[in-house]
Amino acid sequence: MKSRARKPGDGRRISGGNVTMADIGRLAGVSQVTVSRALSAPAKVSPETLERIRDAIRVTGFVPNAVAGALASNKSRLISALVPSVTNIVYASMLHAFSNIMLGHGYQLMLSETGFDPEREEAAISAHLSRRPDALLLTGIHHSAGARRMLLAAGIPVVEVWDITETPIDCCVGFSHGAAGVAAAEFAHAAGYRQAVTVTAGDERAIRRRNAFVERFRQLSGGDVMGVDFDSTATLGAGRQALVDLLDRGMPRGCLVFCSSDQFAQGVLVEARARGLSVPGDLAVIGFGDQEFAAHLDPALTSIRVDRDVLGRVAANALLARFERRADVEAVHDVGFEIIRRASA
Amino acid sequence: MKSRARKPGDGRRISGGNVTMADIGRLAGVSQVTVSRALSAPAKVSPETLERIRDAIRVTGFVPNAVAGALASNKSRLISALVPSVTNIVYASMLHAFSNIMLGHGYQLMLSETGFDPEREEAAISAHLSRRPDALLLTGIHHSAGARRMLLAAGIPVVEVWDITETPIDCCVGFSHGAAGVAAAEFAHAAGYRQAVTVTAGDERAIRRRNAFVERFRQLSGGDVMGVDFDSTATLGAGRQALVDLLDRGMPRGCLVFCSSDQFAQGVLVEARARGLSVPGDLAVIGFGDQEFAAHLDPALTSIRVDRDVLGRVAANALLARFERRADVEAVHDVGFEIIRRASA
DNA sequence: TGAAGCTATGTATGCGCTAACATTTGGGCC
């Protein structure tokens, strides 16, 4: 009896889908291994046999079971990616570049969102590791102790993106958020701004940029820097509200608004226009991310650009290099950032 | 001998990660099955045994191998999602809502981008099916013949989103793009517009909306409707360029620009402002998607809203219903759309 | 001409888990 007794509705496929290599072999008059070879190393199979096998596959619609393959070979050709949010273009475009390269090398992507929450991240890591991915992409360099332990125990390549550290779990690709904040402060000071305020999302990296900005700007200008912080992710509406709050709190005229994202910055610009405030006269604005719309706003938005495409590509290549145990791979890749000066600051 | 001889570098984990249930059982003084039960049905295991097993798991950092579990049970608890692009907020936010619900029910997500290309979609479907997902989410209702064949043979729940049809592969959640185009034409005519042009991305659904709009608008106004088509996805810059082209081609004054996305519409608004054209005086604009920025543009953008959150949630629930073989599930879910009238048209 | 090597295939085994069935133990009950 080929199949054991099963209750209905127990997950057994209705039809197709459960054709196996053994079935194909039977049809083609060869053994299961030869079918396996025909798929993974066709050069090792004679042309005639190959053709019979391919016919059988075509006729049956056979799709090899990669789950079984992964179990047998201990290689899943699956990559896990954990990002804070897919609706944030900044992560989505990095993912896009990353997954395109991995796909080109035969790897599929498993995705989870962590929402900037280390506990959710830890849960996701555990869930993903149970799937035995061949590698893992994490966003950021701060992870719970439990997460670090699991990742080290898993013994697979891990790339942390969007930040850099001298002590990555395995390797990291990103840039220094502290340096970005400092550069923005120096840019603002050099541009003549002596007063600044901040608008920051509930994102640990945004907070680090803000802190570095505030510290450096205080050093340079001596003044105090007030700010509006959000728990949540950046939206245009929140940016508008932030400017309302800042004006209520007596935000000085002619000051620079350092925003943790272009969404906030656009909101500030929109609210300023609605109130008849001139930019950069009454207030100047600097965003982060240099999204496509930044250059087209009126006034065009000054922003900190990070090449998310390069980020994703470098991360993918770092993993591929690790798979091939290439010796030339470095653990820390700084992709840098660039302040794009436009009319808003 | 427990492990066979292996060459170095053949994918074997370095440490941890290859603890098995049998190892845990040995430590806890029970058999492997009891460990399995402790994890999947703890009520069936005595409290003392449970505690010893949990201790052993804690000590070793054991993470169960879901690959083996999936092979044995023929249930992967994996859902495949194929979307045209994750960088398009319209799909990203739908995915976000979808994956949140699935995650809450213990399902992980496998993701691929298809780039509006049926061939890429077919390849992705094949790759995903080899992973034996428990269900599949597809974008759109048009798929290659090969794709349809594979999906039917797989015998798993499939939900097609962003469109509806009377003949889904399994079930679909979306709205009628033809109806949306017709509604936009009727809205435009009722608002007094007698001339219209279109700006359309290389997206089969956008083209269908456009065609329906053009046909209905012609019926109502008698006039011709010219348009700019892009092969690629919608960007603000392309929208600007589209208006440039349309003006060059003698686009009539006071006409309505029907855009296949808010990105295009924003580009048209930006270009109009740059040229000193008034909106909706010199030209009116209607977008699609009602993204967050639409309401904040100047003038605020009239757009066709589709509730992407509901779309993702309904799609998730449709799959969950199928898993539970609930009888109350319908095959076609029309989530509708809504024209949000603002200042731009 | 025969040993060595190569090509094409096959056999055996097990990856780590779940599902079905078997067994043991200890009450509860008539």
Next chain:
DNA sequence: GGCCCAAATGTTAGCGCATACATAGCTTCA
């Protein structure tokens, strides 16, 4: 006291592949 049943655990048999090793038929060339 014997019977039945439930609770707790164990035994067995695969899931569909990939890997290691074995084997048969052919070349090749010393």
